[in-house]
Amino acid sequence: MINKVQILRKNKKITQEELARIVGVTRQTIISIESGKYIASLSLALKLAQVFGKPVEEIFILEDGE
Numbered sequence: 001m002i003n004k005v006q007i008l009r010k011n012k013k014i015t016q017e018e019l020a021r022i023v024g025v026t027r028q029t030i031i032s033i034e035s036g037k038y039i040a041s042l043s044l045a046l047k048l049a050q051v052f053g054k055p056v057e058e059i060f061i062l063e064d065g066e
Contacts, residue, residue: 003060006034008052023047 009019016030032038049056
């Protein structure tokens with residue numbers, strides 16, 4: 001799975017810390033999501049979608065074979 005969290009966060013001009021605070025996780029969680037080491041839970045994905053004003057499927061994209 002790939003994601004556009006880092007791109008969307010930078011476009012919105014917010015830090016990892018700010019995004020983490022908004023969605024109720026740690027900065028380390030945001031770092032892990034952006035680096036692809038952690039897949040967000042459904043509730044976290046929905047919160048991120050709200051923050052960015054995008055559908056979940058525009059933020060998190062399944063790769064072939066997933």
